[in-house]
Every structure is written in structure tokens, then in C-alpha cells.
Amino acid sequence: MSESRNAILGKLRAGRDAHPLTPPESDFAVLRNKRWEGAERLERIKRMMEAVHTEFLETTEAGWPADVQAFLKAQGTRNLLFGPATEAGARLSSEWTEGGPELVPYADRVETFKERLFDGIDAGITTTLGAIADTGSLIVWPTPEEPRLMSLVPHMHLALLRADALYDTFWQAMTENRWADGMPTNALLISGPSKTADIEQTLAYGVHGPKRLVVVIIR
Amino acid sequence: MGESSINFAKASSAALQDQQLRGNFRRAMDGLMSKRAVQFADTAEWNGVRTLGASVRLRALSKLPELLEKLEANCTKNGIQVHWASTTDEANAIVLSIMQRVNAKLVVKGKSMVSEEMHLNAFLEKHGIESLESDLGEYIVQLDEAMPSHIIMPAIHMNTKQIAHLFKQKIKEAEYTEDVAQLTDLARRVLRKKFATADVGISGVNMAVAETGTLCLVENEGNGRMSTTVPPVHIAVMGLEKVVEKLEDVPPVISLLTRSATAQPITTYVNMISSPRKAGEKDGPDEIHLVILDNGRSGIYADEELRNTLRCIRCGACMNHCPVYTKVGGHAYQAPYPGPIGSILMPQVEGLETRGELPHACTMCNACVEICPVKIPIVEIMGRLRSEAVHPGDAVKGAGSHASKAETMVWKGWSMTYASPLAYQFATALLAKLGNAAPASLPLLKEWTNVRSKPRFANRTLHALAREKGIPDV
Numbered sequence: 001m002s003e004s005r006n007a008i009l010g011k012l013r014a015g016r017d018a019h020p021l022t023p024p025e026s027d028f029a030v031l032r033n034k035r036w037e038g039a040e041r042l043e044r045i046k047r048m049m050e051a052v053h054t055e056f057l058e059t060t061e062a063g064w065p066a067d068v069q070a071f072l073k074a075q076g077t078r079n080l081l082f083g084p085a086t087e088a089g090a091r092l093s094s095e096w097t098e099g100g101p102e103l104v105p106y107a108d109r110v111e112t113f114k115e116r117l118f119d120g121i122d123a124g125i126t127t128t129l130g131a132i133a134d135t136g137s138l139i140v141w142p143t144p145e146e147p148r149l150m151s152l153v154p155h156m157h158l159a160l161l162r163a164d165a166l167y168d169t170f171w172q173a174m175t176e177n178r179w180a181d182g183m184p185t186n187a188l189l190i191s192g193p194s195k196t197a198d199i200e201q202t203l204a205y206g207v208h209g210p211k212r213l214v215v216v217i218i219r
Numbered sequence: 220m221g222e223s224s225i226n227f228a229k230a231s232s233a234a235l236q237d238q239q240l241r242g243n244f245r246r247a248m249d250g251l252m253s254k255r256a257v258q259f260a261d262t263a264e265w266n267g268v269r270t271l272g273a274s275v276r277l278r279a280l281s282k283l284p285e286l287l288e289k290l291e292a293n294c295t296k297n298g299i300q301v302h303w304a305s306t307t308d309e310a311n312a313i314v315l316s317i318m319q320r321v322n323a324k325l326v327v328k329g330k331s332m333v334s335e336e337m338h339l340n341a342f343l344e345k346h347g348i349e350s351l352e353s354d355l356g357e358y359i360v361q362l363d364e365a366m367p368s369h370i371i372m373p374a375i376h377m378n379t380k381q382i383a384h385l386f387k388q389k390i391k392e393a394e395y396t397e398d399v400a401q402l403t404d405l406a407r408r409v410l411r412k413k414f415a416t417a418d419v420g421i422s423g424v425n426m427a428v429a430e431t432g433t434l435c436l437v438e439n440e441g442n443g444r445m446s447t448t449v450p451p452v453h454i455a456v457m458g459l460e461k462v463v464e465k466l467e468d469v470p471p472v473i474s475l476l477t478r479s480a481t482a483q484p485i486t487t488y489v490n491m492i493s494s495p496r497k498a499g500e501k502d503g504p505d506e507i508h509l510v511i512l513d514n515g516r517s518g519i520y521a522d523e524e525l526r527n528t529l530r531c532i533r534c535g536a537c538m539n540h541c542p543v544y545t546k547v548g549g550h551a552y553q554a555p556y557p558g559p560i561g562s563i564l565m566p567q568v569e570g571l572e573t574r575g576e577l578p579h580a581c582t583m584c585n586a587c588v589e590i591c592p593v594k595i596p597i598v599e600i601m602g603r604l605r606s607e608a609v610h611p612g613d614a615v616k617g618a619g620s621h622a623s624k625a626e627t628m629v630w631k632g633w634s635m636t637y638a639s640p641l642a643y644q645f646a647t648a649l650l651a652k653l654g655n656a657a658p659a660s661l662p663l664l665k666e667w668t669n670v671r672s673k674p675r676f677a678n679r680t681l682h683a684l685a686r687e688k689g690i691p692d693v
Contacts, residue, residue, distance in 0.1 A: 005303035015521030031266030104243040110502040135485035189489035198356035209441025
């Protein structure tokens with residue numbers, strides 16, 4: 001197939017060199033200047049995400065595992081998929097009390113429990129790297145301890161968001177944190193539960209991914 | 220992958236008779252136009268981000284061969300296998316060989332315009348592989364054995380009732396319902412089983428980042444994430460123009476794309492994939508393949524003016540705002556890419572012989588140019604292609620194929636008449652005397668008089684009237 005590679009690149013080079021193109025400078029000021037003041041950011045994130053059916057649960061650093069458990073119990077959730085090797089996972093399992101939903105660890109390769117994942121899990125909980133005020137989006141970077149499907153397959157996704165980890169724009173989050181120096185296997189922005197408007201422009205939630213997205217704000 | 224020559228005029232006539240279809244499109248497009256206007260209500264912001272977006276696309280095109288090499292090097296470093304295809308046949312063969320190596324029987328697909336261009340589903344089916352569309356709109360269209368009619372909303376030509384009947388007819392466990400939530404839930408149940416058992420996932424690419432070897436995919440449904448995460452093999456197909464230079468180029472383009480396409484500040488998911496499953500990771504595909512397709516694009520790139528077509532970010536805003544598309548719908552174009560962008564892209568990719576009629580599906584009103592988030596001069600290119608269609612030997616494949624002897628003679632006669640004062644005076648005098656006697660059914664006149672009154676000639680020419688007033692001819 002390298003024949004095609006060389007032919008394509010050769011043609012492109014010849015075409016470009018015969019008629020070079022001088023592009024204008026890229027001025028990122030329009031993104032650099034987009035700013036919101038402290039408290040405004042979180043308010044905006046909530047407003048934008050609520051507009052696409054995201055739910056919010058306010059809690060504290062000390063109390064979030066208990067609050068999550070109480071919330072899920074009230075919803076009648078049978079079980080919660082979590083990453084036992086993360087700091088958040090360790091807190092969940094040490095503070096989880098009897099009588100709540102079952103805690104299910106995502107501890108092995110997906111191949112060993114795909115069937116249960118697709119048919120028997122009600123909710124999954126992940127951490128986030130923060131959220132973006134411009135678009136109302138969570139930044140989620142799956143890791144070996146917190147795999148990709150945790151935020152996708154369960155019917156409800158709970159996302160832990162620290163109230164001080166907020167950015168103005170997607171551009172600001174990636175440039176300030178130098179994402180380009182090392183991208184993970186899969187980086188994600190998530191801005192609500194799964195949705196579609198493919199049937200006569202009528203919005204419907206939960207078409208393939210989570211039907212509910214619950215952002216747990218930790219202050 | 221040339222199809223037989225299409226007949227836009229005939230297909231659009233038929234579409235215009237279909238009141239249901241016209242209603243479905245009218246409602247959808249009106250809604251999209253007003254919602255999009257709200258997203259870009261801040262004119263200064265729109266101008267800033269649009270100029271930035273256009274510069275990102277132009278910068279990528281100015282370094283296209285180098286960026287593709289860099290993308291390949293970084294993807295390879297990350298463990299993504301890169302393949303190059305000059306033609307859609309070659310791209311299909313690459314996809315098939317990967318499938319056969321892993322003995323794939325079932326493929327789940329996210330929405331991808333390039334795979335439509337490749338007619339990939341039909342090709343795989345011929346080789347005994349079930350290729351299932353998983354975007355709800357694409358799934359509906361596939362069940363209906365039809366083509367998508369819009370690049371963002373593939374099933375926009377159907378209403379709920381039609382979809383309800385289709386599901387009842389084609390899905391075993393379906394009960395008839397016109398409740399959209401229930402219809403959506405039914406599709407969820409059917410497709411979840413397929414995601415869990417598919418051997419391969421196929422996706423398109425909204426943008427590939429040369430700097431980091433990252434494939435970006437935007438979507439609302441999660442089917443794209445499912446297709447690229449659950450099956451053990453992920454194959455991404457992209458047109459070679461989809462590369463951008465830097466990671467920081469992604470946010471402005473995504474912002475323009477989602478706001479222009481569906482008037483959302485952002486889609487539910489922005490998925491950035493940079494490698495297959497690494498040691499210790501518990502899910503994600505073990506293999507990722509990226510197929511980079513040319514299919515005529517390098518030819519388009521060689522021409523300074525036509526090259527602007529490759530800026531396109533596939534947002535569909537040009538369709539939503541096109542007075543022709545919004546009346547006749549996408550199927551009349553009989554092409555994977557309909558509307559204004561399709562009318563300039565399809566003839567360049569597949570040739571003017573079969574697609575030369577499409578640049579005429581335009582009123583030159585400029586609505587698409589005003590709306591295009593990356594400032595593609597669509598109407599100028601449209602005019603250029605009309606001219607290419609009748610002038611042999613120029614840049615585009617099939618140039619000159621629409622030249623007709625009668626038309627050439629008429630234009631020659633026209634130019635000779637206008638170049639000679641004597642011939643002009645004679646011709647205008649003749650038309651003043653005899654022009655009104657010409658029947659409306661004359662071959663060249665008929666197309667005009669079909670829907671309009673026949674023009675009436677004055678019985679004296681302007682020159683004659685001027686002379687009477689004592690104004691001499693120059």
C-alpha cells in the first residue's frame with residue numbers, strides 16, 4: 001500500500017509547490033478573551049448542562065460518598081460500578097454502608113464481564129479533570145483504574161466535579177495543562193446524557209449511552 | 220466509484236410534487252436556521268471564531284503533505300496503524316483485509332460520510348459481513364434501504380409516523396408506537412446487543428491532529444464511543460483533508476462545527492482517541508487502523524481555486540440555508556453529499572460526466588457563502604464547474620463532457636453578433652419584426668417558457684427609438 005502513500009503525497013506536493021498557499025496567521029484572541037468570573041463559571045456550567053437534562057448533586061469533600069449512596073438508594077439503583085484502585089474508589093468502598101446499592105468494582109478486563117456490564121449495571125461513577133464554562137462540558141480522561149466504558153455503558157453516569165477545577169474554554173483547559181505534550185488513550189468532553197433528535201427533530205435522551213448524567217459537585 | 224449519470228432536474232421535479240417531503244424539510248430547516256442564528260448572535264464573536272477557523276483550515280491545507288506525514292508518524296508512534304488509499308476500491312480492500320484477518324462477521328458503524336462515499340456497507344455485505352449503522356438516523360435509513368438525505372440528519376426526510384411504520388415492519392420485537400422516546404428505546408435495545416458482540420467498529424474522523432496523532436469525533440448519541448471502544452478492532456476512515464496542525468486548532472473548529480450543524484454550543488460527546496488499549500488498560504480496542512483516502516482530492520488540491528473545497532468541515536449549514544436544498548431535499552441530488560457543498564464536491568470527486576448537472580442546482584444566491592463557517596467561496600466554484608463542464612481539457616475530471624453542439628453554436632453566434640455592429644443591428648431588427656412569432660415550444664425556449672411567460676419583443680429596437688429622438692449611434 002506504500003505505493004499509494006507515495007503517489008498521494010507526491011501529487012499533493014507537486015500541486016502545492018506549483019501553487020503555494022500562504023495562510024493568514026491564526027489569532028486565538030477570540031478564545032483567549034472569553035472569561036467568566038469565579039462563581040459565574042459554575043453557574044454557567046450548571047445552566048448549560050441542565051438545559052440538556054444533566055442533574056446536579058451538591059455535596060462536600062467530607063460527605064460525598066455518603067451523599068452519593070443516599071442519592072442512589074433514593075433512586076432505587078441496584079448497583080454502582082466504580083474503580084477500586086482510584087482514591088475516590090478507595091473512599092467509596094471504605095465509607096459505603098450496608099443496605100445501599102451494591103458496589104461493583106471494574107477490576108478486570110472488559111472481556112471477562114461484558115455481559116454483566118451491558119445487562120446488569122445500573123450506574124457508574126468516575127472522576128473528572130474539571131469542567132468548561134464556555135460549553136458546559138466535563139473533562140473526562142479514562143485511565144487503567146477508571147476505564148472508558150464506565151462513563152458510557154451504565155444507564156446512569158455519576159461524575160465527581162471539584163468546584164475549583166473550572167476552566168473558561170476548551171482551548172484554555174488544553175493549553176494551560178499542556179495536553180499536546182501527552183494525550184491519553186482517550187480524552188473526552190461530556191456535556192450531558194446521550195441524546196438524539198434523529199426522529200423528526202424531537203429530542204430523546206439515552207439512545208445509546210447513559211440515560212442520566214448526574215454531576216456530583218464537591219465543594 | 221462512479222454511478223450512472225444522475226438526473227437532478229427529473230428527481231427535483233418529483234420531490235417538488237411530494238407535499239409530505241416538502242413539509243418535513245421545511246419544518247426542519249426553518250427550525251435549524253433560527254436556532255443557529257441564536258448561537259452566533261454575537262457578531263464580533265462569530266467573526267472572530269470564523270476567521271480563526273478559516274485560518275486553521277487554510278494553514279492545514281498550506282502544509283497538507285507535511286501534516287499527513289506527521290500525522291502518520293505520530294499515529295504510528297502511538298500504536299495506530301495507518302493505511303493510504305488512492306481510490307474507494309482500494310480503501311474498501313484495506314478495510315476488508317483487516318476484517319478477514321480477524322475473521323469479522325459483524326461490524327458496528329458510527330456515522331461516516333467517507334464510508335458513504337466508499338459505499339462500504341454494500342461492499343462488505345457482498346463479502347458476507349454484516350455492517351450495521353448505529354447512529355439512529357443512519358440506522359433508520361439503513362432499515363429503509365435508502366440513502367441519507369442530509370449529512371448531519373440522515374433521516375430528516377421522514378416523519379415520526381413513517382419511522383413508526385418502518386420499525387414495526389422491520390424490527391421483530393417492535394410494537395407500533397409513534398412515541399419518540401419509545402422508538403428510541405427500541406433502537407437502544409436492538410443496537411446494544413450488537414455493540415456488545417461486534418467484531419469490528421468503524422468510524423469516520425471529524426479531525427485528525429498531526430501534532431499528537433489524535434482522532435477527534437463529535438457526536439450526541441454515544442454510538443461513536445461504543446463503536447470505537449467496545450469491539451476489539453477499530454477502523455477509522457477519513458478523507459485526506461481532515462488533518463489539522465495542532466491540538467489547539469481543535470476547539471475553534473469544533474465550536475464552528477457543532478454550532479453551525481445543529482445549533483448546539485457543543486455535542487454531548489467530544490471523543491479524542493490517541494492510541495489503542497495500552498498495557499494495564501481494561502477496555503478499548505486492541506487495534507486501531509486509520510485509512511486515509513484520496514479519491515480525487517489530490518487533484519482538487521492541485522487547483523488554486525478548487526482547493527478551497529477541501530476546507531469544508533462537513534457541518535451541513537450550507538444545506539440548511541440553501542433555497543434549492545430546502546425545497547427538494549437531499550435525495551434529489553442522488554449523491555452522498557447533497558446541497559451546495561455536494562454540488563461542488565461530487566463533480567470534482569466523481570467527475571463532471573456523471574455529476575455535471577449538480578452545479579446547476581443553484582440559484583447563485585450566495586446564502587451558503589454567507590453562512591459557511593470556514594468561508595468557502597462555494598458560488599464561485601459553482602460557476603467555475605459550470606464552465607469546466609463545457610470546456611474540454613481543463614482541471615476537473617470529465618471537463619467538457621457537457622459541451623453540446625447546439626449550445627456551442629448559440630454562444631458562438633451570440634458572441635459574433637455582439638462583436639459586430641452590423642450583425643447586431645440586423646439581428647435586433649429581425650427579432651423586433653419576427654421574434655414574437657416564434658412559438659413557445661421551440662427547443663431552447665421551452666425550458667424557459669415552461670414556468671414563465673414568453674418574453675415579448677418591442678416592435679422597434681432601442682437604437683431605432685434613440686435615433687428618432689436625435690441621439691446618434693456611436
